[in-house]
Amino acid sequence: NFQGIGDEGLAQLAPDLATAPVVELFLVKNGITDLGLACLADALKRNRSLTTLHLSDNKFTDQGLELLCASLADTPLRTLNLCQNPVGEAAGRLMGEWLLKPTCKLEALLLGGASPPKESFVGGGSESASSKQSPVPRLGAEGMACLAAGLMAPHGCSLRKLWVVNHEIGTGGVRAAAAALFCNESLTELNLSQNTIKPGDQRVILTAAMANTFLKSLTCKSSGLPEAMERELEAAARTRPKITLDDAIGAGRRETAVAGLAATCRQEVLAAARKRGLVFQKALVPRPAVAVAVIRRTAVPLEMSEEPIWARQEATGAWSDA
Numbered sequence: 001n002f003q004g005i006g007d008e009g010l011a012q013l014a015p016d017l018a019t020a021p022v023v024e025l026f027l028v029k030n031g032i033t034d035l036g037l038a039c040l041a042d043a044l045k046r047n048r049s050l051t052t053l054h055l056s057d058n059k060f061t062d063q064g065l066e067l068l069c070a071s072l073a074d075t076p077l078r079t080l081n082l083c084q085n086p087v088g089e090a091a092g093r094l095m096g097e098w099l100l101k102p103t104c105k106l107e108a109l110l111l112g113g114a115s116p117p118k119e120s121f122v123g124g125g126s127e128s129a130s131s132k133q134s135p136v137p138r139l140g141a142e143g144m145a146c147l148a149a150g151l152m153a154p155h156g157c158s159l160r161k162l163w164v165v166n167h168e169i170g171t172g173g174v175r176a177a178a179a180a181l182f183c184n185e186s187l188t189e190l191n192l193s194q195n196t197i198k199p200g201d202q203r204v205i206l207t208a209a210m211a212n213t214f215l216k217s218l219t220c221k222s223s224g225l226p227e228a229m230e231r232e233l234e235a236a237a238r239t240r241p242k243i244t245l246d247d248a249i250g251a252g253r254r255e256t257a258v259a260g261l262a263a264t265c266r267q268e269v270l271a272a273a274r275k276r277g278l279v280f281q282k283a284l285v286p287r288p289a290v291a292v293a294v295i296r297r298t299a300v301p302l303e304m305s306e307e308p309i310w311a312r313q314e315a316t317g318a319w320s321d322a
Helices: 006-017 034-044 062-072 089-099 129-133 140-151 170-183 199-211 227-238 245-249 251-275 288-297 309-316
Strands: 024-026 052-054 079-081 108-112 161-165 189-191 217-219
Touching: 006 034, 034 062, 062 089, 089 108, 089 140, 140 161, 140 170, 140 251, 170 199, 170 251, 199 227, 199 251, 217 227
Parallel strands: 024 052, 052 079, 079 108, 108 161, 161 189, 189 217
Antiparallel strands: none
16 A cells, blocks of 8 residues: 655655755655656756666656656666556657767666556446556557667667566567667667567567677567577577588578668668657668677678678668568
8 A cells, every 4th residue: 555755755855856966766666647757857957966766666657757858868877767657659759869869878778568557346347447448558669669769879879778578569669679689789688578579570589689799688578479489589699509511601691681681670660760750860770790790690701891781782772571
């Protein structure tokens, strides 16, 4: 029955947070709504010491989160926990915009979808109408695409740990995550648990995880995949399989196929992100180190030209989603 300090308590605390040298702030399960988050956002706008903020299991929505992001964009915040809050697609756009800013210092972002409201029963045991008419907001594929665009920031994204758990990202979201892995050089931990991943999508994210040599942990628990496929995904981030001579024979073809898959996923992300209003100062392209990683995976000592292979193929339209 713990209700926490609520909006009223947070409003009383906020003035002190503006100037106090607070480094870590835990406001977990405090019944904070958009109203309380607005007070917190106003206070943290002036705070220059906070590096860790835990806001999991509250009641604020995208509207309150927008105010918070605006106030934290140029602060030294490193860790933000937003799990178990009813935030939806707009949260992905807000986080993507934040990550695209060169001033962003965020290193850990935790987004875990809120649990459905507890079922209430009326009279003869029928489910209440409100629980049927009010689905819990999720990032979905579009929100994940905007978030992935932030991970593809041309100046280099600072994020090292990302959880997108139980947000119904679907096939489009999985491909967006793959696009981010093809381009990102900072992320070491990615958790996509409790999102439905189809066997075909598993191949895409597996290819991206194997091409990315920076990722150390990939978790996809309760994703609807057979346990063997889940273990294969986790192993792809922890270890790099040995390459045999037979594997090396088809290296050139595989490099082209992986590069084509990377570019195709990237184009999907950019189209979805632009549709949601994200503005890019310059084109987001896979970083050269990822291309080197792809070649290294094929065990062929090829040298990269200054222009990545997918940039050359994009000009000719020769893409292969193989």
